[in-house]
Amino acid sequence: METGQGQNQQAWNGVWPVGSHLGSVEVPVANCNEKYYNAQKTTDIKLDDFITYWKDYSEKGHPSDMPSLYLKDWHFPKDFPEANIYQVPQYFASDWLNEYLCGKTSIDDDYRFVYMGPKDVFTSFSWSANVCGCKRWLLFPPGQENNLRDKFGRLAYDATAPELHDSAMFPNYHKLCGHFEIIQKAGEVIFVPSGWHHQVWNLEDTISINHNWVNGCNIKTMWDSLQNNLLAVKKEVEEYRAIDGWEDHCQLMLRATYGMNYEEFYNFLHFIATRRLDFLGNNNPNIMFGEWKIGINHAIFDLVQLKKVLDLLLCDSNIKFISFFQNLGNQCDNLRNDINSTFLKVTRHT
Structure with a gap:
């Protein structure tokens, strides 16, 4: 750069x-x-x-x-x-x-x-x-940040603060390495x-x-984080579970706290998948962010990684209660079929 x-x-x-x-x-x-x-x-x-x-x-x-x-x-x-x-x-x-x-x-x-x-x-x-x-x-x-948490589970504001040596308040700090x-x-x-x-x-x-960036190498990590944040949201509002539309309200809170919810995550995957499918199926140039171009192997890798996470999303038990997914119809199945068909076509020509 x-x-x-x-x-x-x-x-x-x-x-x-x-x-x-x-x-x-x-x-x-x-x-x-x-x-x-x-x-x-x-x-x-x-x-x-x-x-x-x-x-x-x-x-x-x-x-x-x-x-x-x-x-x-x-x-x-x-x-x-x-x-x-x-x-x-x-x-x-x-x-x-x-x-x-x-x-x-x-x-x-x-x-x-x-x-x-x-x-x-x-x-x-x-x-x-x-x-x-x-x-x-x-x-x-990863994992070492837990040694910077106080006895209440709160992450230290400053990783070099003298109060971290207070074992009563930060019981795991001595394990930091x-x-x-x-x-x-x-x-x-x-x-x-x-x-x-x-x-x-x-x-x-x-x-x-x-x-901040995400691609095929860490999209699974992003999905794991999204799930964990939804669990945290649900824990906070568990007492209101009987309210109509509770799952959709949890998604609104997830969007507010995490910056993305299940609906937007699906739209995100759908957008990237569509661009890679268009490149592989129609030979349209795939201009990446920043004017870089990707090749066939890169596009295939992206789709392989994307489909793994898409399958995890669509198998998640939460989506059957979310209005957005109830109204998608066959779009999810069609996307997965398009990806599988593209894999077959590419395999025949390689």
């Missing part, structure tokens, strides 16, 4: 000129000194105001009596597609999530973000490219595997580009 040289560095050269033609844009800014439900409190301010603060904060040496503000989760590529400030690295080009969200005109969302901030703040990403600045990462293998510490410099990209808890500090004033 071109972040440290060439066109992209010129576009992002220094932090202050960024606001020259975008100064009136409202951007989400977190105050890292204010904890809000185990995260940081976020408000929208003008980009000009944030850059003015940032410049002042940095020139004064990051004083402790000033707030520590961090611009995060700014959907810059979606809001300003004509800017074309970067190309997705080929290693992350198979990005079903943003392929779906950018391809569905009815959905005004994506998982592509710009982050800007002074040193000494932290947040979390999936893959992250530093345009400028330096970050310190702590990454914990196997985590990695990484220093990420300008022009470098870091990939965070699915399920890895992580914490990040800016060691210098930093601008980064970040994507």
Whole structure:
């Protein structure tokens, strides 16, 4: 990814000129000194105001009596597609999530973000490219995050906080092991595997580009997470199970808390499957997210992985109570038949 040289560095050269033609844009800014439900409190301010603060904060040496503000989760590529400030690295080009969200005109969302901030703040990403600045990462293998939970099951706000050594409050912290510490410099990209808890500090004033992404390699992990989040929702509202439409209400809550429910997950799978089937069946070029193209073997792999998860979804006992699936008719069976037919055709020609 071109972040440290060439066109992209010129576009992002220094932090202050960024606001020259975008100064009136409202951007989400977190105050890292204010904890809000185990995260940081976020408000929208003008980009000009944030850059003015940032410049002042940095020139004064990051004083402790000033707030520590961090611009995060700014959907810059979606809001300003004509800017074309970067190309997705080929290693992350198979990005079903943003392929779906950018391809569905009815959905005004994506998982592509710009982050800007002074040193000494932290947040979390999936893959992250530093345009400028330096970050310190702590990454914990799957399962190790449980050793960072307190006796009530709540995850520690800061993985390096002194109170973690209080065995009465954090009984499993002494078991923590196997985590990695990484220093990420300008022009470098870091990939965070699915399920890895992580914490990040800016060691210098930093601008980064970040994507959350899903593809055939981790779609099963996404499905497992969706199921687990539905179980958590049901547990919270179990006492209201007798209410008419309880399952549909659980799906609404799942959408609100997880960002996706069973209906949207099915639509997501259907969208990706249709594009891969069109490519394999009609030889239509399959332009991936970021203008990358995939080949036949890649498309087949995607369909194989997708069908495994589609079968799991359609066998889930919850869907018979969800209105959306009751009204689908034969669409699910038709999709599975189309995938199987395509597999047979491709096999005959290979």
